[in-house]
Amino acid sequence: MQKQGTLTFYESFAFITLITMSKIFYTSVTSAMNLTKTSTWFMTLISCFSSVIMFYICCKLMERFPGENLFGVFEGILGKFFGKIFGMFVCAYAVYYSSSNLLEFVNMLKVYSLPNTPPTLIITTMLIAALIIVYLGLEVIGKISSLLLIPVILGLLSIFLFAAPKYNFDAIKPYLGVGLKKTFEVGFLRSSAYTEVTILLVLINSIGGVKQIKKIGISSLILTGILFSISFLCYTFIFGYAAGGENISGLFELSTTIYFNRFFQRVDSILLFTWIIPSIVTTSAGIYLCLIDYSNVFKIKDYKPLIFPFLFIIFVVTSLPKNSSEVIEINMKIIRQYSFLPLYIFPIILLIISILFNKKGKNYNAKKA
Amino acid sequence: MRKKLSLILVIIIFISTNFYGCYDSKEVDDQVYPSLLGIDKGTFNKLRITIQYPTYMASLSQSSDASNKSENILSGSNIHVVESPSIIEAQDLFQTEISRRVSYIHLKGIVISEDIAKDGMGYLLSAMKKYRDIRSSASLMVSRCTAENFIKENISSIGSSLPKMIELHLSQGKKTNYFHLVSSIEFYRSMLSNYEESIATYVGVNDMTSIDKPSTNPNPPLNIGEGYVPGEIPRNGIAKREFAGTAVFKGDIMVGFLDSYETRFYSLIRGKYKNGFMTIPDKNAPDKVMVFEVKTQKKPKIKVITDKDTAEINIELTLDADLHSIQSRTNYESLGMINDLNNQLKNYLEDGIRKTILKTQNEFKSDIFGFGYAAVNNFLTIDSWEEYDWLSKYPKADCNLTLNVNTSITGVTFKSKEITN
Numbered sequence: 001m002q003k004q005g006t007l008t009f010y011e012s013f014a015f016i017t018l019i020t021m022s023k024i025f026y027t028s029v030t031s032a033m034n035l036t037k038t039s040t041w042f043m044t045l046i047s048c049f050s051s052v053i054m055f056y057i058c059c060k061l062m063e064r065f066p067g068e069n070l071f072g073v074f075e076g077i078l079g080k081f082f083g084k085i086f087g088m089f090v091c092a093y094a095v096y097y098s099s100s101n102l103l104e105f106v107n108m109l110k111v112y113s114l115p116n117t118p119p120t121l122i123i124t125t126m127l128i129a130a131l132i133i134v135y136l137g138l139e140v141i142g143k144i145s146s147l148l149l150i151p152v153i154l155g156l157l158s159i160f161l162f163a164a165p166k167y168n169f170d171a172i173k174p175y176l177g178v179g180l181k182k183t184f185e186v187g188f189l190r191s192s193a194y195t196e197v198t199i200l201l202v203l204i205n206s207i208g209g210v211k212q213i214k215k216i217g218i219s220s221l222i223l224t225g226i227l228f229s230i231s232f233l234c235y236t237f238i239f240g241y242a243a244g245g246e247n248i249s250g251l252f253e254l255s256t257t258i259y260f261n262r263f264f265q266r267v268d269s270i271l272l273f274t275w276i277i278p279s280i281v282t283t284s285a286g287i288y289l290c291l292i293d294y295s296n297v298f299k300i301k302d303y304k305p306l307i308f309p310f311l312f313i314i315f316v317v318t319s320l321p322k323n324s325s326e327v328i329e330i331n332m333k334i335i336r337q338y339s340f341l342p343l344y345i346f347p348i349i350l351l352i353i354s355i356l357f358n359k360k361g362k363n364y365n366a367k368k369a
Numbered sequence: 370m371r372k373k374l375s376l377i378l379v380i381i382i383f384i385s386t387n388f389y390g391c392y393d394s395k396e397v398d399d400q401v402y403p404s405l406l407g408i409d410k411g412t413f414n415k416l417r418i419t420i421q422y423p424t425y426m427a428s429l430s431q432s433s434d435a436s437n438k439s440e441n442i443l444s445g446s447n448i449h450v451v452e453s454p455s456i457i458e459a460q461d462l463f464q465t466e467i468s469r470r471v472s473y474i475h476l477k478g479i480v481i482s483e484d485i486a487k488d489g490m491g492y493l494l495s496a497m498k499k500y501r502d503i504r505s506s507a508s509l510m511v512s513r514c515t516a517e518n519f520i521k522e523n524i525s526s527i528g529s530s531l532p533k534m535i536e537l538h539l540s541q542g543k544k545t546n547y548f549h550l551v552s553s554i555e556f557y558r559s560m561l562s563n564y565e566e567s568i569a570t571y572v573g574v575n576d577m578t579s580i581d582k583p584s585t586n587p588n589p590p591l592n593i594g595e596g597y598v599p600g601e602i603p604r605n606g607i608a609k610r611e612f613a614g615t616a617v618f619k620g621d622i623m624v625g626f627l628d629s630y631e632t633r634f635y636s637l638i639r640g641k642y643k644n645g646f647m648t649i650p651d652k653n654a655p656d657k658v659m660v661f662e663v664k665t666q667k668k669p670k671i672k673v674i675t676d677k678d679t680a681e682i683n684i685e686l687t688l689d690a691d692l693h694s695i696q697s698r699t700n701y702e703s704l705g706m707i708n709d710l711n712n713q714l715k716n717y718l719e720d721g722i723r724k725t726i727l728k729t730q731n732e733f734k735s736d737i738f739g740f741g742y743a744a745v746n747n748f749l750t751i752d753s754w755e756e757y758d759w760l761s762k763y764p765k766a767d768c769n770l771t772l773n774v775n776t777s778i779t780g781v782t783f784k785s786k787e788i789t790n
Contacts (some may be wrong), residue, residue, distance in 0.1 A: 117392040170742035176749040242561035259506045
């Protein structure tokens, strides 16, 4: 089994928060605004709440298999063959997730900041950074996250604060937006925006068991939910629901409206900083997840020789979409609206199966005793 | 060891971002950054685009060879005009003459001619909104004359920095409330909104000839509360361009304008008014005036009732005033007369505000006050709000105004004595 290193509570918390919140800088804000308009700010809280519940249930599954990570649980319940198939599916999803996120980042960067730079150059440099991070392992990912979480959150909050003089607080009316029924429906679907927390189920043995990941996951989900909700509120205050549904990057557009006076304006660079860091960590996390997953499925002891082949695969997958519309309307829709099906619902189904067929881990009874 | 590696890693990440500069690097000295962009109807093509950019040189007005230079070159700026099918391609067309790359990223203002505004300027705004180089914080102005003329008369008379001059000039609107600073994103948002309609700063060129006409009237009239529109302010000075009033839109089409005084009343209702001097007639002394500095004391309270056949708008304004001058020397400061003073100011403001609202209802049929943001309180969902269609209801809405005015400061003198002849 691959040795993964260990993460402290804060490192894991920072890691999960950073990779979950990275999408706030991209098309996520606008897509959500188009779906739920003025109720977007509480729709995301519904998503967050749904995620907390589903993650809690997933943790219940893990409790039945002490000492096993998610892939071990799959094999324990479904048997080796189907367990490996599901493991491969997760690996493929992680490749898709990493390349889609990377591509979205590249598209945003090209739209706003680097129009003439070839996308391959940006992708390559991002992958080089990810390569170093992944090579150094989980502990380095955790340390980078813990180092950068607070500056990223402060950068984000300062953008919201500087834009405050232009806020129109009436723009969130009517308060129920598209109606409670639709808001709840979309809120449940958009719980996919928080599925990054399930990476804890894979890293469970590096973090300290179910109790620890439960605490980390839930607290990280709550913080991200609050940050998302604040972001949606501030965005609505500036653009309203009509104009708010048009921007490629809602938060970047928000940052360009900041104008305090002659001496204090054009602070978009703060956002660029807070934007790049989570993107690098998210890409690295995706790559790390597929490496760990692949190593687990095929019982490979050291994942490091796999880094280059996987980076190459990710590089190839990033070249598949023909244009940015494809990335936004297909890739991101799948990740942010439907990824809860394999990542939350499937483990819940497994929990039901394990209860019905009384399947437990080898150490379950020993731990209970 | 791990700490060192992490540090190296962070450094590598930062350095790697600099590689991108190989392709997107822009030497500041290779570019020109227009401060103003003017858009008119073209003759040979759809649009006539005018740009004004600083030359980054000290003003030449005091140099020995100043005699042959145009006023703009003297004030440290260049102006170029080109006809183009689009604003963005004009950047390339300017390159046929200008030796440096024209970049819109530092635009302070966009001036659109009234001709275009009256036909609808949504297509221009949509194009500008999509283009990364034009910032959403750039101010939007509608010019009574051609945008080209306005920009040609935009001379910096104090200091040599054109961008500074433009920004400072636009910010004066916050102090006088004779015009409003409207950013392009504010306009764009209102244009798409179903809560309010959009406005733009109204600008123009004053040929300064009206003030030179010799007066034939031995007793010039006392014009109080007469608002001005750009180009018609009786004044003389250095720069002919001027800002006064507000261009009013319905959707993306300009339907009229508010003069400088109506703009103040608009600001009062909108809650954007801070303070400003107002001269009102003294009802007890014809031909004499009183001067107040009117300040907003509380945010306006606006309630809209929508469950009747016609909507009802209730506005409550609470203002504070400092009395600065009483030409008649009447003792309005005394306890017995202070209410009379307040009432005179109140009646004057009430009349102006009512007329301004009626103008937007009857003439423009455009809710530029954003009463929709109060009307929406009566609706819980967007479907019901959109079905109600506030903007179509606004012209027929009844409007009730409650004005609370209190003169709290009465100037530096008290109990004025009569002048002895």
